[in-house]
Amino acid sequence: MNAPFGARGTALVLPQPYLLFLGDTTEPGFAKTAFGLRDWAGDKCVGEFALPGATVTTHLARMTPAQAYAEGARGLVIGVANPGGMIPPAWRKSLVEALEAGLDIVSGMHVRLGDIPELAEAAALLGRRLIDIRVPPAEIPVANGRKRSGKRLLTVGTDCALGKKYTALGLARAFRQRGVDADFRATGQTGIMIAGGGMPMDAVVSDFEAGAAELLSPDAAPDHWDVIEGQGSLMHPAFAAVSLGLLHGSQPDVFVVCHEPGRTEMLGTAGYKLTSVEEVVELTILLGRRTNKAIRCGGFSYNTSALGAEAAIALMARESDRLGLPVADPMRGGAAFDALVASCLA
Amino acid sequence: MNAPFGARGTALVLPQPYLLFLGDTTEPGFAKTAFGLRDWAGDKCVGEFALPGATVTTHLARMTPAQAYAEGARGLVIGVANPGGMIPPAWRKSLVEALEAGLDIVSGMHVRLGDIPELAEAAALLGRRLIDIRVPPAEIPVANGRKRSGKRLLTVGTDCALGKKYTALGLARAFRQRGVDADFRATGQTGIMIAGGGMPMDAVVSDFEAGAAELLSPDAAPDHWDVIEGQGSLMHPAFAAVSLGLLHGSQPDVFVVCHEPGRTEMLGTAGYKLTSVEEVVELTILLGRRTNKAIRCGGFSYNTSALGAEAAIALMARESDRLGLPVADPMRGGAAFDALVASCLA
Numbered sequence: 001m002n003a004p005f006g007a008r009g010t011a012l013v014l015p016q017p018y019l020l021f022l023g024d025t026t027e028p029g030f031a032k033t034a035f036g037l038r039d040w041a042g043d044k045c046v047g048e049f050a051l052p053g054a055t056v057t058t059h060l061a062r063m064t065p066a067q068a069y070a071e072g073a074r075g076l077v078i079g080v081a082n083p084g085g086m087i088p089p090a091w092r093k094s095l096v097e098a099l100e101a102g103l104d105i106v107s108g109m110h111v112r113l114g115d116i117p118e119l120a121e122a123a124a125l126l127g128r129r130l131i132d133i134r135v136p137p138a139e140i141p142v143a144n145g146r147k148r149s150g151k152r153l154l155t156v157g158t159d160c161a162l163g164k165k166y167t168a169l170g171l172a173r174a175f176r177q178r179g180v181d182a183d184f185r186a187t188g189q190t191g192i193m194i195a196g197g198g199m200p201m202d203a204v205v206s207d208f209e210a211g212a213a214e215l216l217s218p219d220a221a222p223d224h225w226d227v228i229e230g231q232g233s234l235m236h237p238a239f240a241a242v243s244l245g246l247l248h249g250s251q252p253d254v255f256v257v258c259h260e261p262g263r264t265e266m267l268g269t270a271g272y273k274l275t276s277v278e279e280v281v282e283l284t285i286l287l288g289r290r291t292n293k294a295i296r297c298g299g300f301s302y303n304t305s306a307l308g309a310e311a312a313i314a315l316m317a318r319e320s321d322r323l324g325l326p327v328a329d330p331m332r333g334g335a336a337f338d339a340l341v342a343s344c345l346a
Numbered sequence: 347m348n349a350p351f352g353a354r355g356t357a358l359v360l361p362q363p364y365l366l367f368l369g370d371t372t373e374p375g376f377a378k379t380a381f382g383l384r385d386w387a388g389d390k391c392v393g394e395f396a397l398p399g400a401t402v403t404t405h406l407a408r409m410t411p412a413q414a415y416a417e418g419a420r421g422l423v424i425g426v427a428n429p430g431g432m433i434p435p436a437w438r439k440s441l442v443e444a445l446e447a448g449l450d451i452v453s454g455m456h457v458r459l460g461d462i463p464e465l466a467e468a469a470a471l472l473g474r475r476l477i478d479i480r481v482p483p484a485e486i487p488v489a490n491g492r493k494r495s496g497k498r499l500l501t502v503g504t505d506c507a508l509g510k511k512y513t514a515l516g517l518a519r520a521f522r523q524r525g526v527d528a529d530f531r532a533t534g535q536t537g538i539m540i541a542g543g544g545m546p547m548d549a550v551v552s553d554f555e556a557g558a559a560e561l562l563s564p565d566a567a568p569d570h571w572d573v574i575e576g577q578g579s580l581m582h583p584a585f586a587a588v589s590l591g592l593l594h595g596s597q598p599d600v601f602v603v604c605h606e607p608g609r610t611e612m613l614g615t616a617g618y619k620l621t622s623v624e625e626v627v628e629l630t631i632l633l634g635r636r637t638n639k640a641i642r643c644g645g646f647s648y649n650t651s652a653l654g655a656e657a658a659i660a661l662m663a664r665e666s667d668r669l670g671l672p673v674a675d676p677m678r679g680g681a682a683f684d685a686l687v688a689s690c691l692a
Binding site: 142143144145146147201202203204205206207209210211234235237238239240241242244245248249268269270272283286287290291 | 490493547548550551552553555557580583584585587591594615616618629632633636637
């Protein structure tokens, strides 16, 4: 993956490689960021750092901040989330230790690192950076709608939290494996940590939402692909504004619809039913055509993690017949995923 | 108009009545805010305050800040905009004079009042407020999509800046004249000044856009109407995120499509053509149905200020025949506007 940010001075750039901080976490579900970084940016992770009492592990080498710095680490990433998004007092001494060892701290939590006095003081004293991934860069322009050079793919979805990030990561990786010049473009906290930069689209002021998406995938070589992580859903009653600004600003040539078979209600809403994948295709074309008349659906990405392999493969084959386009689970790969990749690049 | 904000502690509340500040402005086009306040909130304006050199006037009584305070004024509104949205040094002495006279200052400009040291110091010393209309209230929740009680009307448009605010103001006034309990709900700077409160939708972070719209028109009596000022356009490549979040969160029962006959290109874009009013109707129903299945178009509001009366009336009659719904210019009133009001309330 190239380092697509910084030179343009427009998006976040993170200090790498990382030391993954696990706190005193005992619940694997709270360590999704750490696992995501291990799985998708393993070459940027030198090890893990856990407090006594932690039972969660990434199985990377355990080390102190000083050892990690000696191994080349430059950023400590808070790889775990708490209910409430807070940084508990028990972690603070270790985070100060990381600053003293020479590491910047990277966080995707709701609380701002600089609002914790011990961290703010230590960072100021030592000249370290406290980087909150949720804070967008300053001076994002209003979108202008001008067509940009290069190719773009956007993952969209029937809901939140069903695989848009992993689908984009999987497709970008598969594109590169086939010799296609491609960058993963991150729009959420974990994705930004994996990519080493990006745009936290849900934290951008609405007037600049499409403009932020334009910044995220600037002009590129004609055969270069930006594979952009989607957010929310055009039919989500809370988050559709994020999805539409991202769609308009991304100007995708191709989109892939992400879906979790079996999910029937939208997350966090008062009983809103999921719309069908066909409705999402129609609506995405109707709205996306505004900034790219050639927009088309490349296929479908199904999150089949709740199914056995045989049932998943059979379901996706039936759905592919029904829909007339490839249906694949990027986590399972195989011929179905090869077909999805080929359809996107066609 | 009721005072709909504050008691709920959720949206902006402004100090009234106002003294309108005109600076040293010589270009009437820069004084749109002052004219809007005179025309739509005349009972809340005690006079105007202009510097030597100003040629623009609202024809309200000229007075000093001290005289205005004695007449009951509690807020000085900056009623003019400059190119660039700055507050020129020549205005600052007069603004400090207003603070000293007992007035808070209300601004919808891009620059924040508190970033001007003279004003920040004087306000702190005197215990006055510097109110930037563009700054949304804190702690806006994520939308939940729950259906709220009461009736809602939203003005939508084929583009920005073609009459969505004045249409909402005109409809709310007409509703009240017919004995219907109605509030104008403001979503932009001038509208918020007119209403004395509201939500600056374009300044809200995207993730909370629909939630901000939910806050703006809370549960109400079954026969109460909120008439909500629209923003942007669902087909505008820069601002559609604002429009969609506002549509979803407003849950309108009725919408009115605002259009300026003769305008062919969208403002501020690289050659984007306006979509037809029919396309806007279809798209608004398709997307608005997500949070209110009963959504319907009440008719059309045409900004015919560039036409003579006879040509305007003939055009609107032809368009009404073609579209099968009332077409009116709220600024012209008449039978066409009565028909539009009746259609909305039907």
